[in-house]
Amino acid sequence: MSPSPELALAASGLVKTYPGGRHAPPVRALDGFTLAVDAGTVVALLGPNGAGKTTAVKVLTTLAVADSGEAQVAGADIRRHPDQVRRRIGLVAQRPSADPLATGRENLVLAARMQGLSRHDAQQRAATLLDRFGLLDAADRQAKTYSGGMARKLDVALGLVHRPQVLFLDEPTTGLDPQARAELWAEIERLATDEGVTVVLTTHYLDEADRLADRVAIVDAGRIVVEGSPEELKQALRGDAMQLELDTAASATAAAAALAGLPGLRELHVDGVRLRARADDGAAVVPAVVGCLERAGLTAVAVTVARPTLDDVYLRQVGRSFQEAS
């Protein structure tokens, strides 16, 4: 993977502590948060609630000020030039943020004009975005009448009125039905590929990160524990999980002996009639495994090869499974 000449975001050592309650200790929401994002890519901050994802977004969008550490977003320093950062980013917060008393169109026109578009350009931009997000029919209804999916689309459109270089999406699809979720996913994908917008999204859905992100950064206790493309992260687990099922426990043991020297196969482990192993490339090793078993006079009842999931990655990095953590 060749490094991009341009970083859309570079954060290093961000620390943010919130004062605790009356009897509670202070909370260190960010604890040395470091991240680099290439321009035009989609990065997912993946972690359970309370990992520090939202705090990271607040600091990177200049809403909150970090205690220490520094960051450049879209080429501007969050501490020294927050006004520059604000011009170049869009923020779609976790909760809906449109004015419910105004119509979808009024919301968009106001946001566009605040950003400096003329009345005419703002009208045009609003119409384009409404069309693009399939909200034209509801454009002149008050936003409070919108369904969850429509409100979310309006939020994203509001974050895009000024063509930001970096768009922050804080849990964009939480609470959406599968249909609305799929639609929003398609739109986010289109943003990055067609518009060259850098997208930083936080999510606690593994499938969302897997589907959308070029890079996934796993966040735990206020810092990034591992970062890479979904493929890289899974590969780092050193291979696919292969499972063979044989007719008897004895043949499973015999199979383990027969396969022991096979290149590309590691960590053989017999468990009753089952034989588990890790394969560098599961699909490629299956024919060799089957051939090897035939030569030994053994027949597998079933062979399965499973790609590692981000859940496996999370489990390995954080020491507990994602489901457990969230």
Place this chain on the structure above:
Amino acid sequence: MSAAVPTISPAASGYGMRPRRPAGLATQSMLLTGRALRALQRNPAVLAFTLIQPVIWLLLFGQLFRSVVHLPGFHAVAGSSYLAFLTPGVIVMTALFSSGWAGTAYIEDMNLGVMDRLLASPARRTAMVVANLGYQAVTTTVQTLIVFAIAYAAGARFPSPGTGIPVTVVAAVLVAVIIAAFSDAIALLVRQQEALIGISQFVVLPLQFLSGAIMDLHLAPAWIRDVARFNFVDWAVVASRDALSASVAWETVLWRLGLLTGLAVVMAVLATRAFRAYQRHL
């Protein structure tokens, strides 16, 4: 308007061009004021609620205490009624009470997520304050004119409405701006509706009673007269009442309007500063 916009395929149009620079302070302030006024236009009943209090003050309190003007030492204009004396006081009180709620607009925006969206955009904090104060100025002007109309219908007459009414509008607007800026700042500091209302009531009631809004201070204890001299509500009441009287003492009026203006500017600056405190909690 939407019909006039040609449909372009998304791939060809993209999202259009980027704005060169964010809108200026004046434009942003107007846009945000417009947003608040549009909401009022859709729900004008809000304004009607704020008129209940002044009507009660004028029509019930004004009747109940109508004979106080005959007390020896009461400096009412000769032949003038208590209702006419009370009207500018009630107008200033109305501005005071309804603007004490100004900060609730901020708290609503915090709860709606609108506040954070604005703060992460190039929206200027000053524009956010000016817009809120501008909205209060508009509603206070409308309230003031309606209260004048009610007072007139109830029989109040003023010797110089031509200067008196504009001066009263200006004085009431300045009081509204001062207390709205205070309310905004408190909203940003406490971020909670109940706390805001509590603090606002705590401040507004003494301001009312330590002024000549409903009573001639010549008949009040000396200490209240002394305190009232530093009370901006009293400045507004005195300026309005004087401008409505037969012989306008311009020095009295302009001095007080000047002080009110200065205080309004100071309070607006403080409200803008309070955004920093708010952001520390994010």
